[in-house]
Amino acid sequence: MAASPAPGGAPTRVVIENCAVATVDAHDTEYASGHVVVAGNRIESVGPGAAPEGLTNVVRRVDGTGHLLTPGLVNTHHHFYQWLTRGLAQDANLFDWLVALYPTWSRIDEDMVYAAARGSLAMMVRGGVTTAMDHHYVFPRGAGDLLGAEIRAAREMGVRFSPTRGSMDRGKSAGGLPPDFAVETTEAALLATEEAIDTHHDAGFDSMLRVGVAPCSPFSVSTELLREAAALARRKGVRLHTHGSETVEEEQFCKELFGMGPTDYFESTGWLGEDVWMAHCVHMNDTDIEAFARTGTGVAHCPSSNARLAAGTARVPDMLKAGVPVGLGVDGTASNESGELHTELRNALLVHRLAGGEGALNVRQALRLGTHGGARVLGRADETGSLEPGKLADLVLWKLDGLGHSTIADPVAALVLGAAAPVTLSLINGKPVVEAGRLVTADEDTIARDARREARRLARIARRLG
Numbered sequence: 222m223a224a225s226p227a228p229g230g231a232p233t234r235v236v237i238e239n240c241a242v243a244t245v246d247a248h249d250t251e252y253a254s255g256h257v258v259v260a261g262n263r264i265e266s267v268g269p270g271a272a273p274e275g276l277t278n279v280v281r282r283v284d285g286t287g288h289l290l291t292p293g294l295v296n297t298h299h300h301f302y303q304w305l306t307r308g309l310a311q312d313a314n315l316f317d318w319l320v321a322l323y324p325t326w327s328r329i330d331e332d333m334v335y336a337a338a339r340g341s342l343a344m345m346v347r348g349g350v351t352t353a354m355d356h357h358y359v360f361p362r363g364a365g366d367l368l369g370a371e372i373r374a375a376r377e378m379g380v381r382f383s384p385t386r387g388s389m390d391r392g393k394s395a396g397g398l399p400p401d402f403a404v405e406t407t408e409a410a411l412l413a414t415e416e417a418i419d420t421h422h423d424a425g426f427d428s429m430l431r432v433g434v435a436p437c438s439p440f441s442v443s444t445e446l447l448r449e450a451a452a453l454a455r456r457k458g459v460r461l462h463t464h465g466s467e468t469v470e471e472e473q474f475c476k477e478l479f480g481m482g483p484t485d486y487f488e489s490t491g492w493l494g495e496d497v498w499m500a501h502c503v504h505m506n507d508t509d510i511e512a513f514a515r516t517g518t519g520v521a522h523c524p525s526s527n528a529r530l531a532a533g534t535a536r537v538p539d540m541l542k543a544g545v546p547v548g549l550g551v552d553g554t555a556s557n558e559s560g561e562l563h564t565e566l567r568n569a570l571l572v573h574r575l576a577g578g579e580g581a582l583n584v585r586q587a588l589r590l591g592t593h594g595g596a597r598v599l600g601r602a603d604e605t606g607s608l609e610p611g612k613l614a615d616l617v618l619w620k621l622d623g624l625g626h627s628t629i630a631d632p633v634a635a636l637v638l639g640a641a642a643p644v645t646l647s648l649i650n651g652k653p654v655v656e657a658g659r660l661v662t663a664d665e666d667t668i669a670r671d672a673r674r675e676a677r678r679l680a681r682i683a684r685r686l687g
Contacts, residue, residue, distance in 0.1 A: 391443050
């Protein structure tokens, strides 16, 4: 039951108590047994022990014994449409993978994107994501309202959503990777991006929908589009997103075409700043990291996707020490077939310990990356990402007393190092979206069936048209 206004206008309350609580606030406050009170769509109180006595309009009390309560996870990078092309190009690096898959992706349409968005969102939400992000940049001619399809899917599922209107104007004939028929003109891309902002963006504190501007990457976008997109975003007061420094090949591409590395190129086009975040940022030197820290530019770290495509290991521990905002991303499920963010907590920790030793990252830093770090990267750290009074009621109750976790005494370690923990309850904006490990806002079996049908249809079309 949701916390909604009671007769007379007072908000109803949901009380969660008797659970371990990791607030992920500025002091990493934790309670071995604590409570959270939700009033309407806001967190009203957080603290040790049972909830305060005398609360009125309590519509639900949840006994969290054996559970850990955390902020909801925040995904900072994704490509929903790729849900339909999982398991392909299994042994390719990024450039070869893109060349193999662009011909198929260039055949997507509105029904496919809607089904793919529902699959991507369902998998994430069931695993504790409360704020989702998507970077959609493939807009084949005549494909329908692709951005609108995923916005509709997120609204129906009750997910806080940060879609970015992507774009590509450098097709194969201009030295890019995507087929020419899958890219837009610079003018058309900018006009469509501005229309998306005007139609969908909500800047309010309680917003369930924030739109960003997101040209795809240096090797699929012209310098003019990058510059004009940055100017558009700042005129509209929205955030900017793109891929950056993902592979060695990208760095070589930038040096050959622009005479400088990716970070210097981005800075020359207005693409560093507190309103910018970039996906991957694997191949960055000390000067690059300093530039990100100096400008407040954020990073969406995608450890599983980077490993899947053999892109390398991002210098996340060094970024964190320098003060760079860093969050976690699933990335598209054609390069991270699990489609889950909570597994990225563990993978991030393991990857960085392999690269940097046992002190590279700890379990609480991993949890922070997936919650407060992600909220900061998306520009929403004042609203979500930690359990604090006045923040939005986006939170997850993880079951840790079962077979997979019951002998791990530290609940945060159990969540990060153990098996994927079941979600007993997830609230987004104060409303339940997951109960006892199942979605309550959509039917998982229907989503799976529809996505399988659209994946097969896409494969048939791609084979036929080549």
